[in-house]
Amino acid sequence: xxxxxxxxxxxxxxxxxxxxxxxxxxxxxxxxxxxxxxxxxxxxxxxxxxxxxxxxxxxxxxxxxxxxxxxxxxxxxxxxxxxxxxxxxxxxxxxxxxxxxxxxxxxxxxxxxxxxxxxxxxxxxxxxxxxxxxxxxxxxxxxxxxxxxxxxxxxxxxxxxxxxxxxxxxxxxxxxxxxxxxxxxxxxxxxxxxxxxxxxxxxxxxxxxxxxxxxxxxxxxxxxxxxxxxxxxxxxxxxxxxxxxxxxxxxxxxxxxxxxxxxxxxxxxxxxxxxxxxxxxxxxxxxxxxxxxxxxxxxxxxxxxxxxxxxxxxxxxxxxxxxxxxxxxx
Numbered sequence: 001x002x003x004x005x006x007x008x009x010x011x012x013x014x015x016x017x018x019x020x021x022x023x024x025x026x027x028x029x030x031x032x033x034x035x036x037x038x039x040x041x042x043x044x045x046x047x048x049x050x051x052x053x054x055x056x057x058x059x060x061x062x063x064x065x066x067x068x069x070x071x072x073x074x075x076x077x078x079x080x081x082x083x084x085x086x087x088x089x090x091x092x093x094x095x096x097x098x099x100x101x102x103x104x105x106x107x108x109x110x111x112x113x114x115x116x117x118x119x120x121x122x123x124x125x126x127x128x129x130x131x132x133x134x135x136x137x138x139x140x141x142x143x144x145x146x147x148x149x150x151x152x153x154x155x156x157x158x159x160x161x162x163x164x165x166x167x168x169x170x171x172x173x174x175x176x177x178x179x180x181x182x183x184x185x186x187x188x189x190x191x192x193x194x195x196x197x198x199x200x201x202x203x204x205x206x207x208x209x210x211x212x213x214x215x216x217x218x219x220x221x222x223x224x225x226x227x228x229x230x231x232x233x234x235x236x237x238x239x240x241x242x243x244x245x246x247x248x249x250x251x252x253x254x255x256x257x258x259x260x261x262x263x264x265x266x267x268x269x270x271x272x273x274x275x276x277x278x279x280x281x282x283x284x285x286x287x288x289x290x291x292x293x294x295x296x297x298x299x300x301x302x303x304x305x306x307x308x309x310x311x312x313x314x315x316x317x318x319x320x321x322x323x324x325x326x327x328x329x330x
Contacts, residue, residue, distance in 0.1 A: 006098050013097030013129075017090050020132055024083035031080075038079050041070030041155060043112055043119035049164040051171055052114065052145040060108055063118055063140045065131055068111065069153045070119040080153065082128040089125070096125040100133060108139040115151045118142070148176050150184060158190070165190035169197060173221035182225060183233055187251045195255060200224050229254060231301065232277050239296050241281055245288070256284065276301050 031038035046052075069080070077085055084093055100106050109123025120127055121143070130138050148170065149163050166185065170176040187193060204220035232254050242248060248256075257280035264275060278299035285292045 006102055009098035009101040010094050012101075013094030014090065016097060016132055017084065017093050020083050020093075020128070021085075021087065021090075024079050024085050027079045027081065027083055028085075040075040040078055040080060040082075041119065041151075041160075042075045043070050043072045043114075043121075046070065046114060046119070046151070046160070047145065049160065050114070050147055050149055050167040052147055054146055056144045056146065058113070058142040058144050061140060061142045062137045063111060063142065064137055065127065065135060066153065067116065068118045068120060068127055068138075069151070069155070070117070071124055072112070072119060072121050074120070074124045078124060078128060082124070082131050084128055093125050093128065097129045097132075100126070100129050106130070108141055111140045111142050113142050113144040115147055115149060117151045117153060148180070148182070148184065150186075162187065162190040165193040169193040172197060172217070173200060174218035175221055175225060178218060178222045179225055183230065183250075185229070185251045186249045187255070188247070188249055192252075192255060196251070199228075199258060203228065232257060235277050235281065235299070235301055239281065239293050241285065244290060253284070257281065260284070 028038045065082075068082070071078070077089065079085060084090075096106070106126050106129075109126050110121040111123075112119040112121055118140075123140075127138065147167075149166055151163065155163075166187075169185070175182055185196070187196070200217065200221050203224040204215050204217055207215040207220055207223060233250050236242065236250055236253055242250065242253060257277055260280050260283060261275055261277075276299075278296055278301045282292050282296060285296075
Protein backbone atom coordinates (compact mmCIF):
# COMPACT_ATOMS: atom_id res chain seq x y z
CA UNK A 1 0.00 0.00 0.00
CA UNK A 2 2.72 2.59 0.88
CA UNK A 3 4.51 1.81 -2.42
CA UNK A 4 1.30 2.36 -4.34
CA UNK A 5 0.68 5.61 -2.46
CA UNK A 6 4.24 6.79 -3.20
CA UNK A 7 3.71 6.04 -6.89
CA UNK A 8 0.48 8.02 -6.96
CA UNK A 9 2.14 10.93 -5.17
CA UNK A 10 5.03 10.78 -7.62
CA UNK A 11 2.71 10.89 -10.64
CA UNK A 12 0.86 13.79 -9.05
CA UNK A 13 4.22 15.46 -8.50
CA UNK A 14 5.00 15.22 -12.23
CA UNK A 15 1.81 17.10 -13.00
CA UNK A 16 2.35 19.73 -10.29
CA UNK A 17 5.92 20.25 -11.53
CA UNK A 18 4.67 21.10 -15.03
CA UNK A 19 2.34 23.67 -13.53
CA UNK A 20 5.19 25.11 -11.47
CA UNK A 21 7.41 25.34 -14.58
CA UNK A 22 4.70 27.31 -16.39
CA UNK A 23 4.44 29.67 -13.42
CA UNK A 24 8.22 30.08 -13.47
CA UNK A 25 8.13 31.03 -17.16
CA UNK A 26 5.53 33.75 -16.62
CA UNK A 27 7.27 34.92 -13.45
CA UNK A 28 10.47 35.51 -15.41
CA UNK A 29 8.57 37.30 -18.17
CA UNK A 30 6.84 39.64 -15.72
CA UNK A 31 10.16 40.27 -13.94
CA UNK A 32 11.74 41.35 -17.22
CA UNK A 33 8.87 43.73 -17.94
CA UNK A 34 8.94 45.22 -14.44
CA UNK A 35 12.73 45.34 -14.27
CA UNK A 36 12.81 43.34 -11.06
CA UNK A 37 15.19 40.45 -10.32
CA UNK A 38 13.79 36.96 -10.97
CA UNK A 39 16.65 34.88 -9.59
CA UNK A 40 17.48 34.00 -6.04
CA UNK A 41 20.34 35.78 -4.30
CA UNK A 42 23.73 34.09 -4.35
CA UNK A 43 24.86 33.36 -0.80
CA UNK A 44 28.56 33.39 -1.68
CA UNK A 45 28.22 36.77 -3.40
CA UNK A 46 26.33 38.24 -0.45
CA UNK A 47 28.81 36.81 2.06
CA UNK A 48 31.75 38.26 0.12
CA UNK A 49 30.20 41.66 -0.51
CA UNK A 50 28.98 42.11 3.08
CA UNK A 51 32.28 40.77 4.50
CA UNK A 52 30.57 38.12 6.60
CA UNK A 53 33.01 35.89 8.49
CA UNK A 54 31.51 34.62 11.75
CA UNK A 55 29.06 31.71 11.96
CA UNK A 56 26.84 30.75 14.88
CA UNK A 57 24.67 27.60 14.83
CA UNK A 58 21.19 28.39 16.20
CA UNK A 59 19.68 24.90 16.21
CA UNK A 60 16.46 23.68 14.59
CA UNK A 61 13.85 26.36 14.00
CA UNK A 62 10.57 26.94 12.20
CA UNK A 63 11.32 29.43 9.40
CA UNK A 64 8.88 31.41 7.26
CA UNK A 65 9.27 30.28 3.64
CA UNK A 66 8.90 33.79 2.24
CA UNK A 67 12.04 34.83 4.13
CA UNK A 68 14.18 32.32 2.22
CA UNK A 69 15.61 34.50 -0.55
CA UNK A 70 18.74 32.76 -1.82
CA UNK A 71 20.84 29.66 -2.14
CA UNK A 72 24.44 28.57 -1.72
CA UNK A 73 24.88 26.78 -5.03
CA UNK A 74 21.55 26.61 -6.87
CA UNK A 75 20.44 30.22 -7.01
CA UNK A 76 20.13 30.06 -10.81
CA UNK A 77 17.88 26.98 -10.76
CA UNK A 78 14.86 28.64 -9.11
CA UNK A 79 12.99 31.92 -9.32
CA UNK A 80 12.74 34.29 -6.36
CA UNK A 81 9.63 32.38 -5.24
CA UNK A 82 11.45 29.02 -5.66
CA UNK A 83 9.68 27.94 -8.83
CA UNK A 84 11.81 25.42 -10.81
CA UNK A 85 13.46 26.87 -13.93
CA UNK A 86 14.75 23.69 -15.63
CA UNK A 87 12.83 20.73 -17.07
CA UNK A 88 15.70 18.44 -16.07
CA UNK A 89 14.69 18.97 -12.43
CA UNK A 90 11.36 17.16 -12.91
CA UNK A 91 12.25 13.69 -11.63
CA UNK A 92 13.99 14.80 -8.45
CA UNK A 93 11.39 17.48 -7.76
CA UNK A 94 8.55 14.93 -8.16
CA UNK A 95 10.26 12.46 -5.82
CA UNK A 96 10.59 15.15 -3.17
CA UNK A 97 6.92 16.00 -3.73
CA UNK A 98 6.00 12.34 -3.20
CA UNK A 99 8.02 12.18 0.00
CA UNK A 100 6.43 15.40 1.27
CA UNK A 101 2.99 13.84 0.82
CA UNK A 102 4.04 10.44 2.15
CA UNK A 103 3.92 9.01 5.63
CA UNK A 104 7.43 10.12 6.67
CA UNK A 105 7.36 13.66 5.35
CA UNK A 106 10.48 15.72 4.67
CA UNK A 107 13.51 16.10 6.96
CA UNK A 108 14.59 19.61 8.05
CA UNK A 109 16.52 21.67 5.53
CA UNK A 110 19.77 23.57 6.27
CA UNK A 111 19.80 27.37 6.13
CA UNK A 112 22.16 30.29 6.57
CA UNK A 113 20.60 33.34 8.22
CA UNK A 114 21.83 36.82 7.26
CA UNK A 115 19.96 39.64 8.98
CA UNK A 116 16.27 38.78 8.63
CA UNK A 117 16.55 36.58 5.52
CA UNK A 118 17.75 33.04 4.81
CA UNK A 119 19.80 31.16 2.21
CA UNK A 120 19.47 27.43 1.46
CA UNK A 121 22.55 25.38 2.21
CA UNK A 122 20.78 22.07 1.60
CA UNK A 123 17.15 21.49 0.63
CA UNK A 124 16.33 23.73 -2.36
CA UNK A 125 13.84 21.22 -3.82
CA UNK A 126 12.18 20.82 -0.44
CA UNK A 127 11.65 24.57 -0.21
CA UNK A 128 10.24 24.63 -3.76
CA UNK A 129 7.83 21.77 -3.08
CA UNK A 130 6.74 23.19 0.28
CA UNK A 131 5.82 26.50 -1.37
CA UNK A 132 3.82 24.72 -4.08
CA UNK A 133 1.97 22.80 -1.38
CA UNK A 134 0.95 26.09 0.21
CA UNK A 135 3.07 25.76 3.35
CA UNK A 136 3.97 28.94 5.20
CA UNK A 137 6.82 27.59 7.31
CA UNK A 138 9.45 24.86 7.19
CA UNK A 139 11.70 23.14 9.73
CA UNK A 140 15.37 24.02 9.33
CA UNK A 141 18.80 23.75 10.92
CA UNK A 142 19.87 27.41 11.06
CA UNK A 143 23.38 28.86 11.10
CA UNK A 144 23.52 32.64 11.50
CA UNK A 145 26.13 34.99 10.04
CA UNK A 146 25.81 38.10 12.24
CA UNK A 147 25.44 41.49 10.52
CA UNK A 148 23.79 44.82 11.23
CA UNK A 149 23.01 45.32 7.53
CA UNK A 150 19.40 44.91 6.48
CA UNK A 151 18.48 42.55 3.61
CA UNK A 152 15.06 41.81 2.12
CA UNK A 153 13.54 39.41 -0.41
CA UNK A 154 13.25 41.94 -3.27
CA UNK A 155 16.83 43.25 -3.14
CA UNK A 156 17.88 44.95 -6.37
CA UNK A 157 21.44 45.16 -7.69
CA UNK A 158 21.64 48.81 -6.63
CA UNK A 159 20.52 47.90 -3.11
CA UNK A 160 23.20 45.19 -2.98
CA UNK A 161 25.76 47.76 -4.10
CA UNK A 162 24.61 50.02 -1.29
CA UNK A 163 24.76 47.17 1.24
CA UNK A 164 28.30 46.37 0.08
CA UNK A 165 29.37 50.00 0.45
CA UNK A 166 27.80 50.13 3.93
CA UNK A 167 29.63 46.94 4.94
CA UNK A 168 32.93 48.50 3.85
CA UNK A 169 32.07 51.66 5.80
CA UNK A 170 31.32 49.68 8.96
CA UNK A 171 34.56 47.72 8.66
CA UNK A 172 36.67 50.83 8.04
CA UNK A 173 35.15 52.73 10.96
CA UNK A 174 34.66 49.85 13.41
CA UNK A 175 31.15 51.12 14.22
CA UNK A 176 29.56 47.66 14.15
CA UNK A 177 31.95 46.57 16.91
CA UNK A 178 32.16 49.81 18.92
CA UNK A 179 28.45 50.65 18.66
CA UNK A 180 26.73 47.28 18.06
CA UNK A 181 23.29 48.83 18.70
CA UNK A 182 23.87 51.75 16.34
CA UNK A 183 21.03 53.04 14.17
CA UNK A 184 21.37 51.69 10.65
CA UNK A 185 22.88 54.29 8.30
CA UNK A 186 21.12 53.90 4.95
CA UNK A 187 22.08 56.03 1.94
CA UNK A 188 20.33 56.09 -1.44
CA UNK A 189 23.59 56.35 -3.38
CA UNK A 190 26.34 53.82 -2.53
CA UNK A 191 29.08 56.29 -3.47
CA UNK A 192 28.00 58.66 -0.70
CA UNK A 193 29.39 56.35 2.00
CA UNK A 194 32.76 57.76 0.91
CA UNK A 195 31.43 61.23 1.70
CA UNK A 196 30.32 59.99 5.11
CA UNK A 197 33.76 58.52 5.68
CA UNK A 198 35.22 61.89 4.67
CA UNK A 199 33.14 63.58 7.38
CA UNK A 200 34.63 61.21 9.94
CA UNK A 201 38.15 62.03 8.74
CA UNK A 202 37.36 65.73 9.21
CA UNK A 203 35.97 64.95 12.68
CA UNK A 204 39.16 63.03 13.43
CA UNK A 205 41.28 66.03 12.45
CA UNK A 206 39.25 68.28 14.76
CA UNK A 207 39.51 65.84 17.70
CA UNK A 208 43.25 65.39 17.20
CA UNK A 209 43.72 69.15 17.24
CA UNK A 210 41.55 69.59 20.32
CA UNK A 211 43.23 66.81 22.31
CA UNK A 212 46.77 67.38 21.12
CA UNK A 213 47.25 63.76 20.05
CA UNK A 214 46.64 61.48 17.10
CA UNK A 215 43.08 60.13 17.38
CA UNK A 216 42.39 56.79 15.67
CA UNK A 217 39.76 56.57 12.95
CA UNK A 218 37.70 54.17 15.09
CA UNK A 219 37.74 56.50 18.09
CA UNK A 220 36.77 59.40 15.85
CA UNK A 221 33.95 57.36 14.25
CA UNK A 222 32.46 56.47 17.65
CA UNK A 223 32.66 60.09 18.81
CA UNK A 224 31.15 61.30 15.51
CA UNK A 225 28.27 58.85 15.84
CA UNK A 226 27.54 59.83 19.47
CA UNK A 227 27.91 63.60 19.16
CA UNK A 228 27.05 64.40 15.54
CA UNK A 229 25.13 61.73 13.66
CA UNK A 230 22.83 60.33 16.35
CA UNK A 231 21.67 63.78 17.60
CA UNK A 232 20.89 64.75 14.01
CA UNK A 233 18.83 61.61 13.42
CA UNK A 234 17.05 62.06 16.75
CA UNK A 235 16.01 65.55 15.65
CA UNK A 236 14.80 64.29 12.25
CA UNK A 237 12.65 61.66 13.96
CA UNK A 238 11.39 64.00 16.66
CA UNK A 239 9.77 66.24 14.05
CA UNK A 240 8.99 63.46 11.56
CA UNK A 241 10.69 65.51 8.86
CA UNK A 242 10.69 62.80 6.20
CA UNK A 243 7.01 61.83 6.42
CA UNK A 244 6.32 63.50 3.05
CA UNK A 245 9.63 62.63 1.39
CA UNK A 246 9.81 58.92 0.56
CA UNK A 247 12.78 59.24 -1.79
CA UNK A 248 15.26 60.34 0.86
CA UNK A 249 16.63 58.37 3.82
CA UNK A 250 17.64 59.72 7.22
CA UNK A 251 21.27 59.29 6.19
CA UNK A 252 20.61 61.26 2.99
CA UNK A 253 19.07 64.10 4.99
CA UNK A 254 21.99 64.13 7.43
CA UNK A 255 24.39 64.59 4.51
CA UNK A 256 22.17 67.33 3.09
CA UNK A 257 22.18 69.18 6.43
CA UNK A 258 25.98 69.05 6.71
CA UNK A 259 26.39 70.17 3.10
CA UNK A 260 23.84 72.96 3.61
CA UNK A 261 25.48 74.24 6.78
CA UNK A 262 28.87 74.20 5.08
CA UNK A 263 27.47 76.20 2.15
CA UNK A 264 26.02 78.71 4.60
CA UNK A 265 29.43 79.03 6.26
CA UNK A 266 31.09 79.61 2.89
CA UNK A 267 28.47 82.18 1.86
CA UNK A 268 28.09 84.09 5.10
CA UNK A 269 31.31 83.38 7.01
CA UNK A 270 31.27 84.15 10.73
CA UNK A 271 27.55 85.03 10.65
CA UNK A 272 26.71 81.34 10.13
CA UNK A 273 28.90 79.95 12.92
CA UNK A 274 26.01 79.67 15.37
CA UNK A 275 23.76 77.63 13.10
CA UNK A 276 22.54 74.21 14.22
CA UNK A 277 20.88 71.12 12.77
CA UNK A 278 17.46 72.54 13.68
CA UNK A 279 18.26 75.61 11.55
CA UNK A 280 19.15 73.32 8.65
CA UNK A 281 15.87 71.40 9.05
CA UNK A 282 13.90 74.66 9.03
CA UNK A 283 15.63 75.57 5.76
CA UNK A 284 14.92 72.10 4.35
CA UNK A 285 11.20 72.23 5.17
CA UNK A 286 10.91 75.79 3.90
CA UNK A 287 12.60 74.85 0.63
CA UNK A 288 10.11 71.96 0.25
CA UNK A 289 7.21 74.32 1.09
CA UNK A 290 6.30 72.13 4.05
CA UNK A 291 4.91 73.82 7.19
CA UNK A 292 7.61 74.24 9.84
CA UNK A 293 6.57 73.06 13.34
CA UNK A 294 6.64 75.94 15.84
CA UNK A 295 8.60 73.79 18.28
CA UNK A 296 11.35 73.31 15.70
CA UNK A 297 11.77 77.09 15.39
CA UNK A 298 12.71 77.32 19.08
CA UNK A 299 14.60 74.00 19.30
CA UNK A 300 17.72 74.36 21.46
CA UNK A 301 19.97 71.73 19.93
CA UNK A 302 23.73 72.12 20.04
CA UNK A 303 25.47 74.29 17.48
CA UNK A 304 27.20 72.34 14.71
CA UNK A 305 30.89 73.21 14.60
CA UNK A 306 32.10 72.72 11.06
CA UNK A 307 35.80 72.28 10.59
CA UNK A 308 37.67 74.71 8.39
CA UNK A 309 38.98 71.68 6.52
CA UNK A 310 37.34 71.23 3.14
CA UNK A 311 35.49 67.90 2.73
CA UNK A 312 36.82 67.40 -0.79
CA UNK A 313 40.41 67.88 0.41
CA UNK A 314 39.82 65.38 3.21
CA UNK A 315 38.37 62.84 0.79
CA UNK A 316 41.29 63.22 -1.61
CA UNK A 317 43.77 62.72 1.21
CA UNK A 318 41.85 59.69 2.48
CA UNK A 319 41.71 58.04 -0.97
CA UNK A 320 45.40 58.74 -1.49
CA UNK A 321 46.24 56.94 1.76
CA UNK A 322 43.99 54.01 0.81
CA UNK A 323 45.67 53.73 -2.60
CA UNK A 324 49.11 53.71 -0.99
CA UNK A 325 47.97 50.98 1.42
CA UNK A 326 46.67 48.91 -1.50
CA UNK A 327 50.02 49.25 -3.32
CA UNK A 328 51.87 48.01 -0.25
CA UNK A 329 49.78 44.85 -0.02
CA UNK A 330 51.38 41.74 -1.61
